[in-house]
Amino acid sequence: MSYMGEVRRTAFSSFGAAASGLLAGGFVTLVRIAKALHRRTVLNRLGDFDDRMLKDIGLTRADLRDAASGPIWQDPTSVLVVRAVERRAGRRQAVRDSLDAMRPQAEPNAATRETAGCH
Template sequence: MSVYGETRTTSTAPVGTALAHFLLQAAGLAVKAARAIERRRALNQLGQMEDHMLRDIGLTRSDVRDAASEPLWRDATQVLVTRSVERRVAARLRARPGRMG
């Protein structure tokens, strides 16, 4: 035995769907804003460190300044990661014995 039901949609269903979409977008933006604020705080703390402390983690004062000059919607800490990795790789290449070939 099969039972076929009737599906009814209300006239407010599209409004509810649009509202849910809007709220999800707003929540996503709020999360992104909170992450940006957190990263800027970390950047501010790095800016307050002394030069020798920055050197210990592979950064310079100009790296911190360059990262701080990034627009707010970009992840400024990515600049710091890139610079630190570049310096580490360059130091390893300088430390390698000369290759023959």
């Protein structure tokens, strides 16, 4: 057997794998924290919007306060997205309900009454 085909493990090979895993995990964590901090600056800019502009995108001042109240490393946009989607779904349901209330109830027509009476 040649020495080229052998794989030798040193005493530090598992340490190297663990260290590289920690570095990769640390890098991912740093990237997440940097994104969360950047999104908090965007959240601060949203605070400069007036109430009408916030309403246009489906948010309120209370939504901004709730999103900002989380820990600094937590991404605040998840709170804002959930609130905006819930509010939009509520408006859609209200429109559907009002349209359903405006529709007249269907009365059986004469043909339906005649065939129903024949049985």
